[in-house]
Amino acid sequence: MSDQQITLKPNDKTQTESCCAGSESAQTASRDNPADIRAEVQNHYGEVAALQLTGNASSDCCGSDLYAGEDLSQLPDAAVNSSRGCGNPHAIASLQPGETVLDLGSGGGLDVLLAARQVGPSGYVYGVDMNDRMLELARRNAAKAGAANVEFRKGDLEDLPLPDGTVDMIISNCVVNLTPDKSKALAEAYRVLSPGGRLAISDIVVDGDLSGLPVSEEQIRAGLSWAGCIAGALTISELNRLLQEAGFEEIEVTIEQRYTPDDFNGEIPTTLAGLRPEVVQDLLQRFTSSGIQARKPRG
Numbered sequence: 001m002s003d004q005q006i007t008l009k010p011n012d013k014t015q016t017e018s019c020c021a022g023s024e025s026a027q028t029a030s031r032d033n034p035a036d037i038r039a040e041v042q043n044h045y046g047e048v049a050a051l052q053l054t055g056n057a058s059s060d061c062c063g064s065d066l067y068a069g070e071d072l073s074q075l076p077d078a079a080v081n082s083s084r085g086c087g088n089p090h091a092i093a094s095l096q097p098g099e100t101v102l103d104l105g106s107g108g109g110l111d112v113l114l115a116a117r118q119v120g121p122s123g124y125v126y127g128v129d130m131n132d133r134m135l136e137l138a139r140r141n142a143a144k145a146g147a148a149n150v151e152f153r154k155g156d157l158e159d160l161p162l163p164d165g166t167v168d169m170i171i172s173n174c175v176v177n178l179t180p181d182k183s184k185a186l187a188e189a190y191r192v193l194s195p196g197g198r199l200a201i202s203d204i205v206v207d208g209d210l211s212g213l214p215v216s217e218e219q220i221r222a223g224l225s226w227a228g229c230i231a232g233a234l235t236i237s238e239l240n241r242l243l244q245e246a247g248f249e250e251i252e253v254t255i256e257q258r259y260t261p262d263d264f265n266g267e268i269p270t271t272l273a274g275l276r277p278e279v280v281q282d283l284l285q286r287f288t289s290s291g292i293q294a295r296k297p298r299g
């Protein structure tokens, strides 16, 4: 435990570029107030989508560099450039022709379009997102890509607009951390999966916990942005517990990347500026981009 004590400024938000880039719009969201969280997330991703829809977005951002093994060349620029994931769920999903897939928080549609290619014409891919502008962007991208086996539905992860037991595979890229009630979101994922169906998602999770630092977990989370995919990240043990409580088995969490100050574009979050560099490094590297897999029992 460090003997250094600092005071965090709760309104001074920041977030990592590797997940949800460039948010000057990130606002204070009280962790205790789901409506505040939703509003912050809606505002931020609405702006991300609007920039793409109006052609005003820069292309030097985003999560598309995470798709090393995928062929992005045939996809619309706006789908690639609007990517705000923190991993590549396709690397762990092993989608098969004919499968029905659901992408939770489908954003501009990149993962849906990649999945559509893999499941082929006999398969089908649903994208669910709560943001109208993201849905408009995703539908425009799907039309440009000529994808006939995809559909984007408006909905919340905590109340999915799909019937029980209808999906073979759920993918998602950096969205579960954004939901206020993760227990509900995972229960909904379980509900819509068919028996034996699988979950393969990328998300930010905390390795270990946020103790042993000169600031409390509450202060750390209050000082970071929820829309930036950091403040709402579960610990790996919380995630395991919630997946088990939802009914999942064969749960596997694989750490793929640990965050460093460089992932904040060289700018240490100002809320952490009073901490020694090695303490900041220790804190940030507990936040990881991880691959999360689980299965609904066959019945």
Ligand SMILES: C[S@@+](CC[C@H](N)C(=O)[O-])C[C@H]1O[C@@H](n2cnc3c(N)ncnc32)[C@H](O)[C@@H]1O
Binding pocket: 019, 020, 041, 042, 045, 063, 082, 083, 084, 085, 086, 104, 105, 106, 107, 108, 110, 111, 128, 129, 130, 131, 134, 155, 156, 157, 158, 172, 173, 174, 175, 178, 179, 180, 229
């Ligand atoms: C970090 S972005 C990721 C988008 C996409 N998965 C990607 O990799 O580019 C988060 C997306 O999830 C959506 N989202 C956030 N919380 C949601 C919720 N509770 N229900 C539905 N969509 C949500 C946002 O509108 C946004 O489009």
